[in-house]
Amino acid sequence: MNSSMTAVNELLIEAATMVNDDSLAPYRGSFKVGIDLGTADIQTVVLDENNQPLACYLDWADVVQDGVVVDYHGACLIVKDQLRRANERLGIDIEQATTSFPPGTDPRISINVVESAGIEVAGVIDEPSSVATLLKLQNAAVVDIGGGTTGTAIIENGQVVKSVDDPTGGHHITLTLAGHHHMSYEDAELLKRSDTSGEVLSIVKPVIAKMADLVKQHIAEHAPPAIYLTGGCCALQGFAKVFAAEFQDVEVIFPTQPLYLTPLAIAAFGATESVRQQRAG
Incomplete structure (x- = not known):
């Protein structure tokens, strides 16, 4: 860090x-x-x-x-x-x-x-470039996982060399919860935001792994030494640990208040x- x-x-x-x-x-x-x-x-x-x-x-x-x-x-x-x-x-x-x-x-x-x-x-x-600028990053990736999209910015020598967006985020976690529990989208969203037991994480791990896989594809040719996470989706209890487990050779850095x-x-x-x-x- x-x-x-x-x-x-x-x-x-x-x-x-x-x-x-x-x-x-x-x-x-x-x-x-x-x-x-x-x-x-x-x-x-x-x-x-x-x-x-x-x-x-x-x-x-x-x-x-x-x-x-x-x-x-x-x-x-x-x-x-x-x-x-x-x-x-x-x-x-x-x-x-x-x-x-x-x-x-x-x-x-x-x-x-x-x-x-x-x-x-x-x-x-x-969005991810704004975080890279604030943190004065020289060589890293910023991954902004919001409600509906995941933005990835790759920084080399202090410059953003690649910035892409994927249509996946907290919305897809909510859909997974709704399907698993046979509940409304609105109730699933409330469950996602309020869960402190780790129950949600156990259900949505495959969704998080898919997000990580998309990021892997974007950074493959650049090999940044670190990934900085941001975005409200990252606030899900245990999210950072599951996401980081997909990157054995890259440090994943998690802010105190990603939202x-x-x-x-x-x-x-x-x-x-x-x-x-x-x-x-």
Whole structure:
């Protein structure tokens, strides 16, 4: 694990403590905002100029499928509400944000939603590449396993040389659970998020192994020394251990709060774009 990952883990722990916290915390200074439109959730993260979390909002939502917004109106309403809550919590006026997209999909999809929420798009980057940038990776792979897709970025000599997306993620784990237990998709999703017994893991191991196999194919010609995991699907208890077992010669590094790593990285990317920084007060 590099030193940047250690520092970012501390930021993730801090961000997790303030998710959907509307208590007033007036802020004065420069800040930057990241908006992550995921298959299973939408998140807005506000950071100060040193990447310290100031506000973090998450709504579970089924408005995006395979990188496509299937409920445009719903997505816009959620983003607008999260921005409103962040403004009220911090006493600021958010005018711009950075957003992201799964590799291989049209970035305009996310851009349109953010602009429809009434703010300017300060920057856009594919999801795994944002994590690679935040962690200052030189030679590694980043695997972002979200609700519907698995994005893989390969970094060599500090540059992203390959970025691909596969249509598999937490959605497929939920489908497997639903079929196994003969329950509704909604009930299976709740079981997946709440399980602490390891029951879910025992059922979905083949799905995780399939995800790992896809990643193996992408990295085969590059042989990165380490894989950095991110994405909400990785938060499933025992996921990292099962995934890592498929890579005998590659170190698999797991963040403390994988659900929040990509949104935090998207927000932090705003600084690297040399965008006009927003200031409160």
